[in-house]
Amino acid sequence: MAPVEHRATQWQDWYRAVETAGDLLYRFDLSKGIVEWLGNPESCLGVPKQAIPVTLSAFLERIPREDRVRRQTVLDDHLLGYGPFDCEYRFQDVNGEYHWLHDRGALEREEGTGRGILCGVMRRVTDRKQQEARLERLASHDELTALPNRLALGEALQGFFTRAGAEVQMDGGFLVLGLDALARINTVYGYQAGDAALIEVARRIRECLREDDLFGRVGGDRFGVVLRECTESEVRCLAEALRDCVREMPISLPEGTLHLSVSIGGAFFADREGHALDLVAKAESALFDAKQAGRDCISYYAITEEHRQQVRACMEIGNEVKNALTEGRLCLAYQPVVDATSHSVRFHECLARLQDGKGD
Numbered sequence: 001m002a003p004v005e006h007r008a009t010q011w012q013d014w015y016r017a018v019e020t021a022g023d024l025l026y027r028f029d030l031s032k033g034i035v036e037w038l039g040n041p042e043s044c045l046g047v048p049k050q051a052i053p054v055t056l057s058a059f060l061e062r063i064p065r066e067d068r069v070r071r072q073t074v075l076d077d078h079l080l081g082y083g084p085f086d087c088e089y090r091f092q093d094v095n096g097e098y099h100w101l102h103d104r105g106a107l108e109r110e111e112g113t114g115r116g117i118l119c120g121v122m123r124r125v126t127d128r129k130q131q132e133a134r135l136e137r138l139a140s141h142d143e144l145t146a147l148p149n150r151l152a153l154g155e156a157l158q159g160f161f162t163r164a165g166a167e168v169q170m171d172g173g174f175l176v177l178g179l180d181a182l183a184r185i186n187t188v189y190g191y192q193a194g195d196a197a198l199i200e201v202a203r204r205i206r207e208c209l210r211e212d213d214l215f216g217r218v219g220g221d222r223f224g225v226v227l228r229e230c231t232e233s234e235v236r237c238l239a240e241a242l243r244d245c246v247r248e249m250p251i252s253l254p255e256g257t258l259h260l261s262v263s264i265g266g267a268f269f270a271d272r273e274g275h276a277l278d279l280v281a282k283a284e285s286a287l288f289d290a291k292q293a294g295r296d297c298i299s300y301y302a303i304t305e306e307h308r309q310q311v312r313a314c315m316e317i318g319n320e321v322k323n324a325l326t327e328g329r330l331c332l333a334y335q336p337v338v339d340a341t342s343h344s345v346r347f348h349e350c351l352a353r354l355q356d357g358k359g360d
Helices: 004-021 041-045 056-060 065-079 126-140 150-164 182-189 191-208 232-247 276-292 305-327
Strands: 023-029 034-039 085-092 098-109 116-124 172-179 214-217 222-228 251-253 256-258 262-268 298-300 330-338 345-354
Touching: 023 041, 034 041, 034 056, 041 116, 065 085, 065 098, 098 126, 126 150, 150 214, 150 222, 150 276, 172 191, 172 232, 172 276, 182 191, 182 256, 191 214, 191 222, 191 232, 191 251, 222 232, 222 276, 232 262, 232 298, 262 276, 276 298, 305 330, 305 345
Parallel strands: 262 298
Antiparallel strands: 023 034, 023 116, 085 098, 098 116, 172 222, 172 262, 214 222, 251 256, 330 345
């Protein structure tokens, strides 16, 4: 057996190692409901020395009810032999604030008495949980405006179409609003002014919409609005109201007064084909037409006969290229590029020649 002094030194070393790691070791006597700690419970649990829980009930009182139920479920499974006890839950500190604990332990049976002892380690993981929550939110929301992003808006629109059914005729439309001259604002006044303009435009749009309208940011200078249960005339009226509310008054910035305007592109639910993102693309195509028309105006998606012929010609060319690749009718020809002074070949251009079905 090791000398008493040596065992004491080992214990102090273990204590310093646990404290330095920021971990908190515990020993829960499940039958007596008593808990013992090794480490720095004040720092990990966020409670002063006099408030450190010494009973299991006092510890559980600081855990929110829903988290307490989840922790107990994991613990019950572990006690029945179905898996390890590994759980994350919130714990209330002395100031009433909640932080996250990562709790891992294992059941042991005390020699002689057979009492169940849960021994484990806790670690405070509030920073990690906050970072995870932030990343999860960024996956579906825009960081600047806190609005749903393009993906979230498209998924919500697709869910709406799916629930309604592909064959159901629905009234409504999708609008894309683009802040005019955002690049110029960023260049002249700085990016902070551009961000302020985007936030103000988002606020004005939100105030004009109904409570159940879906609204998000779909790009750098673009916002998207889903208008459900609206006739085409109602969609057009609302689009005009949105354009007017943005340009009705300038905004004041430290750099000066800034007049804002938006161009709007729209597509109606009657134009939907396939996935909801196709409808979004049609509205963005209409937005491009609105900007080409001089900005501060509204355009709606409509395919003309000329556009149909262009699309049809592109599709035919694409099909011909695919067939040529499959049938081995695409040949490569190398054309020399000659230096004008030395007349030597500098390099070759590679040309792809498409043979028709007759070999020409």
